[in-house]
Amino acid sequence: MTGRKRRRAPPTNPQYTPGQLLDWRDSRHWSNRELPCRYCGFPTHLRDSRMKPAHKVCAEDALTLRAAEAQAAYHQEGHL
DSSP states (O other): OOSOOOOOOOOSSOOOOTTSSOOOOSGGGEEEEEEEOTTTOOEEEEBOTTSOBOOHHHHHHHHHHHHHHHHHHHHHTTOO
């Protein structure tokens, strides 16, 4: 038996439901000042973890897109 561990494969088709990925119940995600969302451009009172204006759903969509792009790059490099 070798001392190497198997890599766990990434999920083949992650199913993220909008509103389920991020938890923004903390009041730090709210601002009295409305600014344009960094993703869609519509005004929002919400702030992401870096205090940049972003709707929760827009931020979740961006995270899902980044995860899909990372998975595609991983497959293109021949790791799976």
